[in-house]
Amino acid sequence: MELIEIGRVGRAHGLKGEIKVHVEDHFEEDLLNASVVLIGQPSIPYFLSGARGGGALLLKFEDLDSREQVTLLSNQPIFLKAEDVSDPEPPADDNPFSKLVGYVIQAEGYASLGPIREIVDLPEHYLASIEHEGKEFFIPLHEDLIVAEYVDAKVLEMSLPEGLLSQ
Known part of the structure; x- marks a missing residue:
């Protein structure tokens, strides 16, 4: 199974198991439409029960219902399966660094x-x-x-x- 790294998991948000994620802009729509993401190395699948954008991108996982549970995922790389990504190539890079x-x-x-x-x-x-x-x-x-x-x-x-x- 081919995986594509789309960003990193941030910090827990609130008390009910939501977590912020930082993803490359061109993967945001793919993430919002995904049902499963893979986190860490080695990658472990996590099923999404909710995802919302608007400012910070927040994810809610099935069976993770507390801040303490999702905090363990912080600072880990986040992946999508290649077939869940519409365009794996980023747009032309205008970042000089x-x-x-x-x-x-x-x-x-x-x-x-x-x-x-x-x-x-x-x-x-x-x-x-x-x-x-x-x-x-x-x-x-x-x-x-x-x-x-x-x-x-x-x-x-x-x-x-x-x-x-x-x-």
Whole structure:
């Protein structure tokens, strides 16, 4: 069975087992029409009892009725079966930073921050999603913060504001 990664599971929403998901825009309609999604690696199927968009995309799963149950799914990749996806190819990419996925961020005062997992496109700016010391961080991608890009080594040297990686 061929699976297509469409995004990531976010945080629990409310107390009745709904959870936010962050999916690539061109997969949103496919997700809203799906009856089953697969979450995690290895992927486990979850049957949908409800899905709604409008601002945040929220999912409700059969047999998961509490915040505690769905919280276990947070930060996991979410997949659809290939036959449930109308068009697996994303539209032409106008994101100038999309080529940086896989690059390692290096910043003064830190060891390597790890590879960029994805580029998040917000209305005002772009963020690089990284995992550092077991936690997820979002690094703003702005020309004032990028010191150098080493294409051959796939390294992005940045000057990060103090305290950005403290939680």
